[in-house]
Amino acid sequence: MIKRLLFMTMIIMSVFAVTACQTDTTTLTAIAGEEGYLGKYDEEVLVHTIKYIDPTASSNLARLTSLTGETLEDNRWIRGFKNDMNVQFEYLITGSGEAFQTQWAGLMATGDLPDVFSVGFADLGELAQNGFLYDLTEAYETYASPLLKEILAEAGNEALEAATIDGKLYGIPQVVSKYDSYKYLWIRQDWMAAVGVTSGPKTVYELIDLMEKFVKDDPDQNGIDDTYAFALSNDLWHNLEGFFSCFGAYPDSWVLDPADQKIKLGAIQDAMIEPMTILQDMYLDGWLNPEFITLDYTKSKADVANGKTGIYMGAHYNASDFLLPSKNKDADADWAVFAWPGRTEGETVVHQLELGVNDVIVANSAFANPEIAIKMLNYYYEKLYGETGNYDYWGNDQVDFIWAMGPLFSYRPTVNLVPYLDIQAYYAGTKLETEIVGVSRNYFKNVVTDNRYDWQIMFGRIAPNATVMGGQTAGYFLNLVVNGEIPTFQNQFYGSPTPAMGIVGSQLGIDALEFFTKAIRYEKNMTSDFDAFREYWLTNGGSVITNEINARYGR
Amino acid sequence: MPVVDSAKLRRRNRFRRTFPLHLMSLPAVLLCLVFCYAPMYGIVIAFQRFVPAKGLFGPQQWIGFTNFKNLFAYPRIWTYLTNTVQISFAKIVLSILVPLIFALLLNEVRKKWFKKSVQTIIYFPYFLSWIVFGGIVIDILSPSTGIVNNIIRLFGGEPIYFLGNPETIKGTIVWTDIFKTFGFNTIIYLAAITGVNPTLYEAAAIDGANRWQQTVHVTLPGIITIVALMAVLSMGNILNAGFEQVWNLINANVLSEAEILDTFIYRQGILANQYGLGAAVGLLKSLTSMVFIGVSYIIAYKFLDYRLF
Numbered sequence: 001m002i003k004r005l006l007f008m009t010m011i012i013m014s015v016f017a018v019t020a021c022q023t024d025t026t027t028l029t030a031i032a033g034e035e036g037y038l039g040k041y042d043e044e045v046l047v048h049t050i051k052y053i054d055p056t057a058s059s060n061l062a063r064l065t066s067l068t069g070e071t072l073e074d075n076r077w078i079r080g081f082k083n084d085m086n087v088q089f090e091y092l093i094t095g096s097g098e099a100f101q102t103q104w105a106g107l108m109a110t111g112d113l114p115d116v117f118s119v120g121f122a123d124l125g126e127l128a129q130n131g132f133l134y135d136l137t138e139a140y141e142t143y144a145s146p147l148l149k150e151i152l153a154e155a156g157n158e159a160l161e162a163a164t165i166d167g168k169l170y171g172i173p174q175v176v177s178k179y180d181s182y183k184y185l186w187i188r189q190d191w192m193a194a195v196g197v198t199s200g201p202k203t204v205y206e207l208i209d210l211m212e213k214f215v216k217d218d219p220d221q222n223g224i225d226d227t228y229a230f231a232l233s234n235d236l237w238h239n240l241e242g243f244f245s246c247f248g249a250y251p252d253s254w255v256l257d258p259a260d261q262k263i264k265l266g267a268i269q270d271a272m273i274e275p276m277t278i279l280q281d282m283y284l285d286g287w288l289n290p291e292f293i294t295l296d297y298t299k300s301k302a303d304v305a306n307g308k309t310g311i312y313m314g315a316h317y318n319a320s321d322f323l324l325p326s327k328n329k330d331a332d333a334d335w336a337v338f339a340w341p342g343r344t345e346g347e348t349v350v351h352q353l354e355l356g357v358n359d360v361i362v363a364n365s366a367f368a369n370p371e372i373a374i375k376m377l378n379y380y381y382e383k384l385y386g387e388t389g390n391y392d393y394w395g396n397d398q399v400d401f402i403w404a405m406g407p408l409f410s411y412r413p414t415v416n417l418v419p420y421l422d423i424q425a426y427y428a429g430t431k432l433e434t435e436i437v438g439v440s441r442n443y444f445k446n447v448v449t450d451n452r453y454d455w456q457i458m459f460g461r462i463a464p465n466a467t468v469m470g471g472q473t474a475g476y477f478l479n480l481v482v483n484g485e486i487p488t489f490q491n492q493f494y495g496s497p498t499p500a501m502g503i504v505g506s507q508l509g510i511d512a513l514e515f516f517t518k519a520i521r522y523e524k525n526m527t528s529d530f531d532a533f534r535e536y537w538l539t540n541g542g543s544v545i546t547n548e549i550n551a552r553y554g555r
Numbered sequence: 556m557p558v559v560d561s562a563k564l565r566r567r568n569r570f571r572r573t574f575p576l577h578l579m580s581l582p583a584v585l586l587c588l589v590f591c592y593a594p595m596y597g598i599v600i601a602f603q604r605f606v607p608a609k610g611l612f613g614p615q616q617w618i619g620f621t622n623f624k625n626l627f628a629y630p631r632i633w634t635y636l637t638n639t640v641q642i643s644f645a646k647i648v649l650s651i652l653v654p655l656i657f658a659l660l661l662n663e664v665r666k667k668w669f670k671k672s673v674q675t676i677i678y679f680p681y682f683l684s685w686i687v688f689g690g691i692v693i694d695i696l697s698p699s700t701g702i703v704n705n706i707i708r709l710f711g712g713e714p715i716y717f718l719g720n721p722e723t724i725k726g727t728i729v730w731t732d733i734f735k736t737f738g739f740n741t742i743i744y745l746a747a748i749t750g751v752n753p754t755l756y757e758a759a760a761i762d763g764a765n766r767w768q769q770t771v772h773v774t775l776p777g778i779i780t781i782v783a784l785m786a787v788l789s790m791g792n793i794l795n796a797g798f799e800q801v802w803n804l805i806n807a808n809v810l811s812e813a814e815i816l817d818t819f820i821y822r823q824g825i826l827a828n829q830y831g832l833g834a835a836v837g838l839l840k841s842l843t844s845m846v847f848i849g850v851s852y853i854i855a856y857k858f859l860d861y862r863l864f
Contacts, residue, residue, distance in 0.1 A: 111610025122828050132608050234806055293719045293808040294693055503625060506827040510810060511631070517807040523721070540630040 036371075037145040037378045041086040045369050048114045049407050050104065051094040057401040058096065064399045076394065077406025085379060087372060089407040115367040116376070118174060118359045118408060124163065125496025127362065128170040134363040134370035137169040143371045144172075145378040147386050151175065154413040155356050162495035163360045171360025172377055174410040178356025179417070180315065182481050182488065183242035186323060188310035189334040189462075189469045191219035200338035200470050202345045204246040208278065214310050215287045229287040230311035231322070233300035236516060240279075242313050245351045246340055247275045251516065253352040254493040254549060263492045263550050265542065266352075267512050268534045276519055276526045283520050293517055305329055316416070316458050316474035324454040336462045336471020339486075350487045355494035356413055376408055384439075385412065391438035400442065412439075417482050419443035420459045420475030427461065498548035504541035512537065600834035607830065622835040631811065632819075638725070639815040642796040645729045647789045651782060653733055654740030659770055661741065662748050674745070677738035689803030692731050693718060724809040732800055743785070744778060751777035783855040790851040791844040816840065 051072065053061070064070050072094060081087045092114050093103040107114075113132060127133050144152075152159055155175040163171040185207075187200070192210070195217040201207035211229035213219070219227060232239050237252045244251055250266030257264050266272075282288050289295065289303060303309050305325035312322055312335075319335070327333045340349045361377065363370030383394040384403060395403040403409055412418075419440035425431035426448065436444045446455040456462075459475040480486040497505055515533045518524045524533070538546075596611075601622055603615040626632060657677075664670045680688060695701045696717040704714040717727040755773045764772065798817035805813045816836060824833020855861040 105607060108607035109611050111608065111613045113608060126606055126828070127608055130606050130608065236807075290716070291697060291699060291719065293806045294697070502827070503829065504629070506822055507629060507631070510807070510822065513807045514810040518721075521719075521808060523808075536630070 036143050036375075038085065038375065038382060040084065041369075043086070044082075045087050045372065047087055047089050047116050047367075047369075047372055047407075048092050049089055049117050050107070050114050051091045051407060052100050052118070053094060053096045054401070054404055055096050057404040060399045060401040061405055064402065064405070067398055070405075072405070075405050076402070080383065080394075081376065081379065081407070085375065087376070091407075113364050115364050116361065116370070116373045117364075118361050119171070120359055121162065121496040122502070124171055124360055124362065125165065125502075128165045128168075128496075132365055133170045134365045134367065134373075135168045135170065136172065136363060136370060136373060137167075139371045139374055140169055140172065143374040143378070145382065147381050148172075148374070148378050151381055151385075151412055156490065158355055158490055158494050159357050162355055162357055165496065171362040172373055173357040174359045174361060174408065175413055176356050176358060176411050177413045177415055178353045178490075179413065179478055179481055180317070180356075181354035182316075182351055182478070182486075183238075183245075183313060184316055184337045184474050184477060185242060185340055186312040186314070186318070186335050187338050187471065188219075189336050189471050190332045191310035192469055194219045194221060198468060201341045203341050203347075204243075204343055207246075207341055211282070211287060211311060215285075219310055220307050226308060228289050228303060228309045229282055230313055231300050231303045231309045232288055232292040233295045233297045234293050234517070235297045236513065236520075238297065238315075239300075239313050240275075241352070242340055244272075244275050246342060246349050247271055248350070249275055250352050251512075253491040255352075255489070256492050256555075262546075262555055263553065264546060265537075267516070268537055268542070273526050273530065276516070276530075279520045280522050280526070284522060288520070290521075293521070301325065307333070316478065319458045319474065320454040323457065327453050334463060334471075335457055336469065337457075337474050337477055338471055339477070348487060350489060351481075352491055353488045354491050357494075361408060377410065380406065380408060380410060381412075392441065395439065396442050414482065415439060416459070416475070417478055420473075420478060423447055423459055424475075492553070493549050498545060498552065500541050500544040500548055505545060508537060508540065508542055508545075597834060598838055600830055601838045603831055605830040605834070618831075622831040623839075626832055626835055626839075629819075629823075631814070634811055635814045635816055635819050638813060639794055639796045639817075642725055642728055642801075642813075642815060643793050645725075646732055646796070647786075647792065649729065649733050650736060650740060650789065651786055654737045655744055655782065657737060658741045658744035658748060659774065661745060662774070663766065663770075674738070674742065677741060679738065680735045681739040683735070685797075685799040685803045688731075688735055689800065692804065696727065718804055718806065719808055721809050721812040724804075724813045728797075728801060728804060728813060731804070732797055735800075740785070744781065747778040747781040748774055779859060780861050783859045783861045787848065787851045787855050787861070791848040793847050794840045794843050 053072070061072060064075070070076060073091065078089055081089060093100070093107055095103055113127075119127065124133075152173060152175065155173065155178065159173040159175060160169065163169060163173055187210070191214060192198070195210075195213040197210055197213065201210055215227055215229050216225075218225070230239070241250075241252065249269065249271035251272065253266045254263050255266045255269070256262070279288070283290070289300075289308070292300070295303075301322055304312055304322045305328075307326060307330050312318065314322065323333075323335045327335070340351070341347075342349045361373045363373040381389075383389045384391050420443075422431060422436050422440040423444055426433065426436060426444070433444070433448075443455070443459055446452050447460040457473055459473060462471050462473055477486065481488060512533075515524060515529075519526060519529070524530070599615075600611075602617060602619060604618045604621070605615055609615055661670055661673060664673075683691075696703055698704050698714040698716045698719075703717070707714055715723060717723050751774060755777070756769055759769050759773050794816055796815040796817065798815070798821065801813060801815050801818050802821065805818060820833050820836045823829050824836070
């Protein structure tokens, strides 16, 4: 009896499933074409979604509320979607940080997913493989506006590929700038002058010599031997990625080996040995803060701010959280970016970039209007960057982060480059202040109008006395990276984790971090211990993961 | 006069008398049912390939003992298990011994203000969360600026990187935990000591016992059941080496030496989305705790005549 009932239910359910699919296809073809990109629905469509609130955005939201009365649930974005497209968004959960993750896990466990929502790659794989997500391949072709396609093209083919599982596109990438993962070599030019160096390092060994001078020649001239070669935290690769690239080593990337065209983990390659050995020597000679293992990313700020180090290797935005405090404490501090040198003079250094996508927008397979996942991005980009758009209203109007206050947010990969070029054009006299519009306006205000130091060294000009040393702004190098004059490659693994990765991936990652931390402290050597680590990594799931990744990308 | 079943009447009377008392325990029973028994349903996750989106009661795939097999396939699991047992065993033993000794010493102090203020001061760290206390510990144990190493330097010693050295990390974890909690346990033992009948001390004094003999022959036997109770209760924690503490003190350099079952499962179960694995460890931990509590209860029952039920 029960069996028969179950069988009946299954039949009924499959009939529903079939009809559901059919209605979907008809809606898709019904409003295709130009109209489809931003087309208004005749009847209001209610879309349940979730909203992650960026902590920085939330303070701006509070200011916006006091200025215009707009709230998280009712603001210009929500109203825009309602008025222009007849789509009403309703949040099932809102929040930030771990609290949001907990709420999201709880919501998922009820088995009642939102209609259109944003997920990370781990969830994407699992949800798609279990049939919870709508296959957006066809909808993307039909509905994606030329602007959306252009922006996703800026992010590279990998962006869409990462959201594709078994040939089906399950989500639309919310792009961040992949160029933000490029690491810059920040050096204090006043310290270079203090130790008698007049130009940036031409080889990586010159860079190491400079580090030695910064350690031993008392660059801060306080008479105490209290300086380190560079700032290092227990978030090793954030600081060391760029340095390792100079040796062709990529510790946290999957690289394509040109010899056999296979993808391999950078951390277990022979290229690691030379830079690691150099770091060991530095550690033993006291060039590094011996307490780096208990200094997290935030705590390591103190070494930069207190003038303990004149070299900082990290992201462009560290100008605000690391370098600005040092300028505030010591007005002479004169930070500038220098080119990463190779092992020999003139050798090209190739850098790794991460996938510029953290999350994707997906549609519930049971939702009747899955194309909204695409149309909402069309609308979003149109309002910010499109011909009918107005960045000053939708992105940054009296308060910043308005662009993050709607039901979704996404960047443009060139979000930092365009303002940099605009500001340089203004300096060169080829652009007037009034011609600087859109996203550049806020950058212009911070750099030129307010003359903020951190913004200056990122996107403005390095102080004129620096012309001797040859230091540049971060934007200068960003331009070279985007143009391809500084060669980069994409981390060869992106997207949802492979099966073995889901099980042992995080453990192997942490084992690798432990090994290299211990190796820098010389508790492990880079000969027999490194071989043992490689063996350990490969036999405990690493080779399975490697095979899975190669299989996924058809290598 | 009709014959009344007196036994029945007594029972009914007793029930009528104790019924309100039973009623008063109802909220506690309900709480226990809702928060301790109902969540036991979650044990099923340990035997599933759990996909959260399918729902807790949804059509999850049953995979038998695969999660357990996966767990023991982790290359470092035995190291982590050993760490867990070593750290928690040391904590259990010391968290009985240290407060006990301290309580006995404090009991001998006759200056009441001194006793009270010491009690309050050592009690204080117990109230700090590990997030806060962990930060303090990292600072005071820092080899360059920490007060502990400044003292070591003052006496001509080499500074020790307590939290960074694989050799010192376990001891540091154990002793900082004892430091944080011994004030609380001291108060329990002090309360127990107050409960010892004063006439026993008088009798011992008349028999010519000195302070030390009084402590050994009167105080200790007087509080031994409380000590036994504390021991029995803490035996259940043999696999709980203190997640909050270790998570805040651990770093990449001491991972093999300090990673415990709970931090491992937080990384794998929660951060890496392997709920089935997490539930499997939870189940194993509960079973182990049950065995340990059972055994230690029997021991306490046999040798100290201590009864919980």
